[in-house]
Amino acid sequence: MDAHDRDSPLQTPQVGHSDRCFVPVMACRAAVLFQTSYKPGTPVWTREWLEVVALVAVSAVCEMRFRSAYQERERSCERAAAPPREAPDVAYSYKLSPVECDQHGRVYGGELLKLVDVSAGLVAAKHAGGPCLTISVDRVIFLQEIRVGDVISISSAVNRAWGSSMEIGVRVMRQSRTDPLGPETYCCHAYLTFVARPRPVPPPSFGLLAWTDSVSLTVAPTPKRVQLPEVKPSTLLGKKRYLLAGRRRAHRLQRAKEQDALNASFRQALSQLERSQRDAALAEAKANEPNQERLIASLQLEIVTEAYLRKSPDVRVEGEHIVGEIEGFVEPVRIQKAEVEAALKKRGHGSWHRIVTANDDEVERAGGHGGATVSADRTDGEVASHLDFADTLSMCLWIVRPQHANSKNLLFGGTLMRWVEEVSTIAARKVHPTASWTSAGIDSLTFKVATEPGWVVYVRAAVLKVYDSSVEIAAVVTCEDRNSPEPIVKHVSESFFTMVAVDAESGRPLKGALRPVRLPSGPISDMAASAEQRRDDRLLEKRVLQRVYA
Structure with a gap:
């Protein structure tokens, strides 16, 4: 076999039938037709001879065009990585409206994460030169509160790229409420990991190649992973980002390797706990029959x-x-x-009865303002009643609608973060119902399954650890396609939210006012044991950010 045969598309493993092709078969049939139709002594330039020559010529042209189209399609899927270049960045301003804030005027952490995800997605697509997907939210730290009407500046940049993935850093600054031209306040920082989607294979430029694909004589090449250009930092700040990104990635991979088994056991323990609660409710209903x-x-x-x-x-x-x-x-x-x-x-029908009116104290208590004041004035010596872990378990579900999807018709990552924060707030209210809960940080929110419109998303959250004025909440997200005849529950993500209880009026943290949570033994207690390490890592990251950016 010569070099020409080795390079033939019909000899590659990507072709369905390597020993057969439409074009060589046409040429063979033309030769047979010539041998059977030619008679000695007859003129060469007869009609039959001209038909054979034309058929052979068409076969040769089709053969060359077929090979050229096949090789062109192969080359289009093999793109060399671009040379290293300066990391792109995106910066813009945004004014927060009342829709994005709670009843106390503080912005929802999930709404801010939507803006962060949009900004990071823009700079990721700019660096990759194509569509990208959010793989994980590695760390989010809220440093200062943001209120309704504030104008924030969001800046994002690619810190480092590895193969087809990259880390995006997003910084949120708040403009001064009294002096828009004055210095800005450092409010939030987030790190997200994006992956570039494989580029689709271009359609065949030759009709015969499209036909051979349709009848499985040839197989179209599968889309290959995109090789992102490396980031070449030129400034001192860019070099710091580059080094810290490598450190975070190594730490993240090591932690994922160590925590995979524990995360699976924790999810199973949550499912068993929820199942036992349903069984207890059914038993109680039967007892009341x-x-x-x-x-x-x-x-x-x-x-x-x-x-x-x-x-x-x-x-x-x-x-x-x-x-x-x-x-x-x-x-x-x-x-x-x-x-x-x-x-x-x-x-009391047909008789006189007295209408009872409420006094001012009762009206104020009904408005919900008295409880927070009492809790804020709680002394450190008072001990709150304990709460079982199962009592804090909360579950909400959403149907993914078109308005929840991004331009790729997949669930927008920022929307899922907002849903997780909402369920986490419901779980935190079990610890202190009258406090105003605000997000302080997020650890390791990883997206493992892409969710499409029409699917049902289930978010479960429970309080894992209670500190002096804050709690850590573990959230597990699953989904299923209810339109399928046999829907299968898929695991989407797990994350850890840190929320702080503050007084609704003064904004001061409510110290010593949170109810402790009793944890069952097993994977849930093991997961809570690692909360201190996550807290130490978060505080260390906060100090590093303040030194680098403040």
């Missing part, structure tokens, strides 16, 4: 009494009974007239 008849009779009496009071045509008097046609009941309901009259008398 003897009371169901009494409850139904009470409900029938209430409905008939209400209808009799309104003189409804569905209710009539038959001797000593009142008969009512109640929707949902097959047979008419018959109740003693004396029972209905006693129920009317109990309601």
Whole structure:
């Protein structure tokens, strides 16, 4: 076999049938036709001979065009990495509206993460020269609170690139409320990992190649991973980012290797805990079955009494009974007239009764302002009542709609972060219901499955660790395609949210006012044991950021 045969697309393993091709078969048939049709003594330039020559010429042209189109398609999938270059960056300003803030005027951490994800996605696509996807949110640190009406400056840049992935650093600064031209306040920093999507294979430029693909004579090459250009920092700050990005990546890979088994056990423990809660609820419902008849009779009496009071045509008097046609009941309901009259008398129908008005203290307590003040004034010596871990477990679900998807028709990462923060806040309220909870940091939010519109997303969160004025919450996200005949639950991500309890009016942290959480033994306690290490890493990262950027 010569070099030409070795380079032939019909000899490559990507071709369905390596020993057969449409073009050589045409040439062979032309030669056979020439041998069978040629007779000695006849003129050479006959009609049959011209047909054979034309067929051979067309076969040769198709063969060359076929090989050229196949090799061109192969070369288009093999793009060499671009040379190292300066990291691109994106910077813009944004004004926060009331929709993005809570009832106390503080911005939701999830809404800020949406803006962070958008900014990071822009600079990632700029560096990759194509679409990119958010793989993980490695670390988010909130340094200062941001309130409604504030103008923030968001700047993002590529810190470092490895193969097809890259780390994006995003910094959020808040402009002065009184002097827009004055110095800005450092508010938030985040690190996200993006991966460049493989570029699609271009369509065949030759019709015969498209036909051979359709009949499986040839196989189109699979999209290959994009090789991102390396980052070549030129400034001192860029070199610091480059070095710290490598350190964070090594630490992240090491931690993922150590925590994979523990994370799987923790997810399984959460599922078992949720299943046991459902079983307990079913057992309680079965225990209350003897009371169901009494409850139904009470409900029938209430409905008939209400209808009799309104003189409804569905209710009539038959001797000593009142008969009512109640929707949902097959047979008419018959109740003693004396029972209905006693129920009317109990309601106070036909008599005078006093209207009770609330005083100012009761109105203030109903507004929810008194509880936070009492908790803020709690002394350090007071011990709050304990809370079980199962009592803090909260679950919410969302159906992914088109407005939740990005331009690639996949669930937007910022939207998922907002959902996780919302469920984490619900879990934190179990520890202190009247406090204003604000996000302080996020650790290792990794996206393992891309979620499409129409799927159902389940977010579960529970309080894992309680500190003096803050809590760490573990959140697990799963999804399933309910449109499938056999939906399979897929694991999307797990993350750790740190939230701080502050007084709604003064904004001061509520120290010593949080209820401790009792943890069950096993994977949940093991996961809580690593919370101190995550907290130390977060505080160390905070100090490094303040030294580098402040």
